[in-house]
Amino acid sequence: MIPLLKRDLALAVRAGGGFGLGLAFFLIVVTLVPFAVGPQSELLGRIAPGILWLGALLACLLSLDRILALDWEDGSLDLLATAPLPMEGIVSVKALAHWLTTGLPLVIAAPVFGVLLNLAAPGFFWLTLSLLLGTPALSVIGTFGAALTVGLKRGGLLLSLLVLPLYVPTLIFGAEVARRGAEGMGVETPLMMLAGISLAVIALLPFASAAVLRVNLR
Template sequence: MIALLFRDIRLAMRAGGGFGLGLSFFLIVVVLVPFGVGPQSALLTVIAPGILWLGALLACLLSLDRILALDWEDGSLDLLATSPLPMEGIVSVKALAHWLTTGLPLVAAAPVLGLLLNLSESGYKWLIVSLLVGTPALSVIGTFGAALTVGLKRGGLLLSLLVLPLYVPTLIFGAEVARRGAEGFDVTTPLLMLAGITCGTIALLPFASAAVLRVNLR
């Protein structure tokens, strides 16, 4: 499992742009927002949590189609399916590799980019917490979407259309945690909901992803 994890991380760094692709897109979104809504500091402070969460979500979408597509193209997925490793464990490792190469760098960069949106001082801690809790769900859900579209040519657009509705609850509660934290309100309820979504996806979706892959590999 550990060898597979390091292999997927190396593949993500080479073929998918690794840390740079998602971070670059995240930076572009955050830089362009003030040009679109105006330079009013008060307005930027209000919308900063939602914009940062939306930017992180869209940045995660960029590399979803590469989670399984490269292994499908070179036949590695067939070899993994016949290996002693359980398919549920394989898709879990691939989701973890995606989070380490995409989600974790976004979590690290979010506070720095929050400066560009005039995020309030009290909001930084809860922005980091919400992203740490919520972004693993984005990777796990994305792996499920990648499993559904793995055999399709040019399935990137279809993958985005399938995954985006599933991302909405994570986006709502993640942005709400960051917003309430920035405004000094209690964040317990949305944070528990966000954690519940993440725990539920981690517990259930690897089995669904494995079942879909078994069907596609027949």
């Protein structure tokens, strides 16, 4: 599993689907928001948690089609299917590689970008924690969507349409944790819901992704 993880990390960076693209898109979203809504500090502070979470979600979405497409194009996916490693392990490694190259850099950069949107001081910790809990779910759900659309022409557009509705619960509870934390309110309920969604997705979707890939590779 470790060699496969190293290979996927190297491919993600070389193919242009790594952390650089996601961070650049995230920065563009955060920079453009003040131009769209105006420079009012109070307004920016109120909408900052939602904007930061939405920007992180869309940044994750950019590189989803790269998770399996490169392996499909060069035939590596067929070889991986015959390897001793179960297909569930393969898709889990690919989801982890996507999170390490896309989700984790966004988690680290989010507090810095929060300064640009005048995020309240108490909200920085909760924003980081919510992204740390929520972005793994985005990667695992994205891997499931990539498995559904692998090999299809213009699969990237279809992938976005399939994955975005599945992202909504994570976005709602993640942004709610950051918002409540910034306003000094209790975050226990949305935080537990966010953690529950991530744990459920990580536990169940690799089996669904593996089943879909087996069907597509027949």
